[in-house]
Amino acid sequence: ENFLSLNPQVPHIIALNKVDLTDNATLLKKLSEYAKFSQHFKAIIPYSSKKKSYKKGLLDEIVKYLDEHEYFYDPEFLSASSEKELYRDFILESIYENLSDELPYSSEVLIHRTKDTPNLLILEANIITDTNSHKGMLIGKEGATLKRIGKDARFKISKLAQKKVLLKLFVTVKKNWQKDEEFLKKLLNDEN
Numbered sequence: 001e002n003f004l005s006l007n008p009q010v011p012h013i014i015a016l017n018k019v020d021l022t023d024n025a026t027l028l029k030k031l032s033e034y035a036k037f038s039q040h041f042k043a044i045i046p047y048s049s050k051k052k053s054y055k056k057g058l059l060d061e062i063v064k065y066l067d068e069h070e071y072f073y074d075p076e077f078l079s080a081s082s083e084k085e086l087y088r089d090f091i092l093e094s095i096y097e098n099l100s101d102e103l104p105y106s107s108e109v110l111i112h113r114t115k116d117t118p119n120l121l122i123l124e125a126n127i128i129t130d131t132n133s134h135k136g137m138l139i140g141k142e143g144a145t146l147k148r149i150g151k152d153a154r155f156k157i158s159k160l161a162q163k164k165v166l167l168k169l170f171v172t173v174k175k176n177w178q179k180d181e182e183f184l185k186k187l188l189n190d191e192n
Helices: 002-006 024-035 055-064 083-098 132-139 141-161 181-191
Strands: 013-016 043-046 108-116 120-129 164-173
Touching: 013 024, 013 055, 024 043, 043 055, 083 108, 083 120, 083 141, 108 181, 120 132, 120 141, 132 141, 132 164, 141 164
Parallel strands: 013 043, 120 164
Antiparallel strands: 108 120
16 A cells, blocks of 8 residues: 555556466455555556466556657667567567576577578577576477477567578577676677
8 A cells, every 4th residue: 555655646557466376266355455445556457477368458558558759769660679689589588488487587699690581581599598407497398498489489580570580599508697798798799
């Protein structure tokens, strides 16, 4: 209640997560507990990040309260990022979507080869992580997780590139890469 009343001019939306772990009676009880504070928030949305249930409802509710403004960039631009950065972001997004339970936050993607032909885009990317256990999570049993990540990222990249994509993913362990200045410079230079 104190948090909700701190900034009354900002619209608040309550998202009740992990609803997949409870029964309907418990969920209804929790919803009624929050109802007494309804003057402080615009909506309460049950949500399950694991099953992605109610995702559209949550996003639709958030969009209602976003400010409208002039474009920051020419509306014809897809993004202020380079295509290579977007490919990297699609791969990272696919990692996050496919490893929602035990996400290796210390992972990074380095695209080290791109070849663009009229009908095919060839990409080779290295997923860098700092522990062998994270590498195991990224690869999965018999490579199943890495295959899923690749399939998902390939689909997204293909939609952007509007052509068939050959995506080769590798997973490398580099201990303490976040503290390695030379490596970080390489990452930074590679993105530009």
